[in-house]
Amino acid sequence: MGMKTLERLKGLPLVVVGVGLLALPSFVDNYILYVMTRLFVYVLVALGLNLLTGYTGQVSLGHAAFFAIGAYTAAVLAESWRWPSVLCVVAAAVFTAVVGYLLGLPCLRLSGLYLAMATLGFTLIVQEMLLQLAVITHGSEGMKVRPASILGFTFDSDYRKYFLLLVVTTSMLIVARNLIRGRTGRAFLAIRENERAAEAMGVNLAQYKTIAFAISALYTGLAGALSAFLVGFLDPQEFSVFLSIQFITIIILGGLGSLLGSVLGAGFLIILPELLAGLDVWQALVYGLLMVLTIIFMPYGLSGAIRRHAYRWLGVGVEPIVPRRLGH
Amino acid sequence: MPKGDSPGTNGAPGQSLLTVDGIETFYGGIQALKGISFKVPAGSIVALLGANGAGKSTTLKSISGLVPPLRGTVAFAGRRIDGLPSEKIVRMGISHVPEGRELFPELTVLENLKMGAYIRTDKRETQRGLERVQAHFPILAERRSQLAGTLSGGEQQMLAIGRAVMAQPKLMLLDEPSLGLAPMLVEEIFGIIGEIHASGTTILLVEQNANKALSVADYGYVLETGTISLAGDSQQLLQDDHVRRAYLGHR
Numbered sequence: 001m002g003m004k005t006l007e008r009l010k011g012l013p014l015v016v017v018g019v020g021l022l023a024l025p026s027f028v029d030n031y032i033l034y035v036m037t038r039l040f041v042y043v044l045v046a047l048g049l050n051l052l053t054g055y056t057g058q059v060s061l062g063h064a065a066f067f068a069i070g071a072y073t074a075a076v077l078a079e080s081w082r083w084p085s086v087l088c089v090v091a092a093a094v095f096t097a098v099v100g101y102l103l104g105l106p107c108l109r110l111s112g113l114y115l116a117m118a119t120l121g122f123t124l125i126v127q128e129m130l131l132q133l134a135v136i137t138h139g140s141e142g143m144k145v146r147p148a149s150i151l152g153f154t155f156d157s158d159y160r161k162y163f164l165l166l167v168v169t170t171s172m173l174i175v176a177r178n179l180i181r182g183r184t185g186r187a188f189l190a191i192r193e194n195e196r197a198a199e200a201m202g203v204n205l206a207q208y209k210t211i212a213f214a215i216s217a218l219y220t221g222l223a224g225a226l227s228a229f230l231v232g233f234l235d236p237q238e239f240s241v242f243l244s245i246q247f248i249t250i251i252i253l254g255g256l257g258s259l260l261g262s263v264l265g266a267g268f269l270i271i272l273p274e275l276l277a278g279l280d281v282w283q284a285l286v287y288g289l290l291m292v293l294t295i296i297f298m299p300y301g302l303s304g305a306i307r308r309h310a311y312r313w314l315g316v317g318v319e320p321i322v323p324r325r326l327g328h
Numbered sequence: 329m330p331k332g333d334s335p336g337t338n339g340a341p342g343q344s345l346l347t348v349d350g351i352e353t354f355y356g357g358i359q360a361l362k363g364i365s366f367k368v369p370a371g372s373i374v375a376l377l378g379a380n381g382a383g384k385s386t387t388l389k390s391i392s393g394l395v396p397p398l399r400g401t402v403a404f405a406g407r408r409i410d411g412l413p414s415e416k417i418v419r420m421g422i423s424h425v426p427e428g429r430e431l432f433p434e435l436t437v438l439e440n441l442k443m444g445a446y447i448r449t450d451k452r453e454t455q456r457g458l459e460r461v462q463a464h465f466p467i468l469a470e471r472r473s474q475l476a477g478t479l480s481g482g483e484q485q486m487l488a489i490g491r492a493v494m495a496q497p498k499l500m501l502l503d504e505p506s507l508g509l510a511p512m513l514v515e516e517i518f519g520i521i522g523e524i525h526a527s528g529t530t531i532l533l534v535e536q537n538a539n540k541a542l543s544v545a546d547y548g549y550v551l552e553t554g555t556i557s558l559a560g561d562s563q564q565l566l567q568d569d570h571v572r573r574a575y576l577g578h579r
Contacts, residue, residue: 183446190443193432196394200430201495202418202447 021166025159033158039270040165041227046250046262047176048219053248054256055180056212057192059112061244062103062119065126066217068239070096070224072130072137075145075234080136085148089225096221097214104213108206123244130236140236148229161230168226172219176259179215188212192257253294255301264302268294345370345499345530346391346422351400351410353383353390360386362554363400368499373521373531375541375562377575378551384534385427387551388501391532392424393417404499419447423497427504427534429488433477437468440476440487444494454494460527461490464520482513489520499530506537518544538575542566550575 025033045067052058073092077083083091103122110118130137137143147156148164155164179185187208190198199205228234246269254265272290276283298305311317346368353361361383368374376384389395391402393414402410409417414424423444432440441461445454462469465486471479476487485505492500505521506514518540525531525544535541542548542562550558550571558571565571 186439186443186446189435189439190432190446193434194430196426197430197432198443199414200392200394200418200424200426201443201491202415204413204415 025162030158033162035270035274037158037161037165037230039266040169041223041230042247042250042266042270043169043263044172044223044226045220045247046254046266047172047259048216048223049247050251050254050256050259050262051176051179051188051219052212052216054251054258054261055185055192056188056209057111058107058209058212059116059248060119060216061116061241061248062122063216063220063247064239064241064243065123066096066100066220067224067227067243067247068126068130068236069099069217070221071228071234071239072143072224073221074225075143075228076136078145078148078229079143084150085229086150089148089222089229092225093218093222096224097218100217100221101210101214103217104210107213108209120241120244123239123241127236127239127241130239137236142236143234145228145232145234147232155229165226165230168222172222173259173263176219180259184208184211189257249291251301253291253301255303258301258303258307260306261301261303268302343370344368345405346532347401347403348387348391349401349403351387351390351397351402353386353395353397355386355395360554361390361397364551364554364556365400366549366556366559368530368532369546370498370530371528372546373525373533373544375538375545375548376532376534376551377536377538377541377548377565377571379574380536381553382551383554384551385503388424388426388503388532388534391417392422392501394424394426418495418497421496421498422501423492423495423499424501425488425492425503425505427507429484431476431484431487431491434475436473436475437479437487438472440491441468441494444491445496447495453496457494457496461493464493464523465490482509482517485509485513485517486520489517489524493524493529497529499532500524501532501534503534504536505533506535506540514540538571539566 024036045063048066049060049063052060070092073095074088077088077091078085103119107115107118131139133139134141147154149155155161180188187198187203190201190203191205191208191212195205250265250269251262252265253268254263255261273283273287276286279286294302300308307317344367348367349365350363351361351365352359352363364383364387366374376387378384386395390397390410393409393412393416397410400410401408404417404420404422407420409420409422418424432443435443441458442454445457448454448457467483468487468490471483476484479487489502489505502521505517509517514537521531521533522544533541533545538548542565545562547561548559548565549556550565558565558568560568566576
């Protein structure tokens with residue numbers, strides 16, 4: 001089998017997955033659709049976080065906060081201000097991007113573990129604010145959010161929510177793909193690889209690092225806003241540091257600096273526990289064990305393993321040399 | 329020859345492309361450059377010689393903006409560039425090939441080269457640049473989809489130089505291009521430096537290998553502990569007793 005045949009077959013898995021996702025609702029029950037919808041939300045966050053951490057090399061434990069900001073902005077605009085759903089979601093995403101940009105400014109001088117600490121602090125602050133600014137956020141009571149609707153069409157069933165998220169997530173995946181293939185993506189990668197060299201090539205470090213923060217926050221805020229409408233209730237306890245760690249786990253397991261990795265990692269974190277539900281009390285143990293084994297045997301994450309085998313057996317792509325590092 | 333005398337004043341051909349005047353550069357409290365002045369005429373190759381710690385690399389970093397000088401001025405093509413961020417300086421036409429190459433290890437050879445042309449927005453220009461680089465360095469064409477971190481030392485040096493060529497600079501700052509390379513590779517690298525020069529790029533070269541450097545350079549400056557101790561055209565320096573004893577290994 002020649003290279004050309006392989007090149008032509010490259011799009012095949014995508015077509016299969018696409019048809020599968022479109023056909024899925026006809027075959028499965030509402031619970032599975034609900035799980036899939038949650039998966040899409042996590043994919044959106046993972047895409048955003050991977051752009052910042054995997055591609056640009058800036059570690060963040062602040063993404064639970066971005067997620068919360070997106071969710072609460074949408075909820076407040078919808079419930080207290082009665083804004084149309086679409087505007088709520090867009091405004092929430094943009095507002096979160098602005099917050100991300102502003103957080104990126106003081107973080108310019110930080111990297112690696114120090115950046116992780118600073119962004120961790122941000123998550124703690126935001127969660128505390130959700131509890132204390134009860135006038136706006138209803139504090140520990142949480143907030144109810146009615147389903148989103150567009151021009152009278154209400155996304156109130158699992159079926160409708162599934163397709164809403166499928167469309168948004170796929171679109172944002174394509175946006176991310178175009179972004180990383182362009183000039184911006186090259187600047188991101190150069191910053192991750194070698195900041196001094198990137199600057200010597202003419203990359204404005206401060207500009208692109210803050211842009212990375214803003215775009216990453218935009219994705220995460222968008223995911224938060226959509227999640228608010230999907231779940232219908234915001235509990236401030238959910239937006240803890242643990243959620244940030246979950247997000248980071250997704251992209252490390254899936255593969256840093258890989259869009260496919262963002263999808264696979266989210267699948268690992270969301271779908272695997274469901275598959276293991278039958279194991280009852282053993283579930284957490286087996287799940288943890290699988291996580292350890294994955295990272296030992298696939299140091300480049302799931303997508304890295306796929307890429308490596310594609311290189312070894314089919315001769316396509318590039319062989320990875322060392323694991324993607326988290327700051328250095 | 330008097331301290332800091334520049335070849336530009338000795339009736340050198342071509343106007344001064346780069347003029348460094350009295351720069352003093354510090355690392356924290358330590359003064360690495362104690363007032364360095366020299367000129368690089370357009371179209372020339374100028375070599376900076378000296379022992380370890382003399383300030384050669386710091387001089388290049390002061391020019392390219394990686395370590396801005398505290399005092400003194402750097403003028404390029406008639407405009408002052410000291411104090412500008414390196415990202416702006418590269419856009420004006422100065423490419424720095426730093427010591428230690430500073431590649432993007434987990435990007436492919438091709439991606440590294442394309443990053444070199446980051447400041448060029450014209451795609452056809454970039455493509456032409458790519459062809460030029462691959463003509464200078466056929467090995468890079470061969471290894472185009474290999475990750476830069478997996479290249480050998482000599483190939484990495486070629487990639488670093490090739491990446492700088494991609495920016496199509498008017499002035500290239502080369503820091504120790506022969507460092508750690510086998511003699512045959514040193515010959516090859518210097519051959520290519522000659523080609524790049526012949527295609528119209530002015531070169532400021534830092535080298536420990538004084539013999540090699542002076543054999544390609546038009547002018548040379550000798551640095552000692554942050555000051556210029558000797559200057560002249562290459563032939564003169566090759567004959568100079570002090571240079572021969574200290575840097576060329578003659579007794």
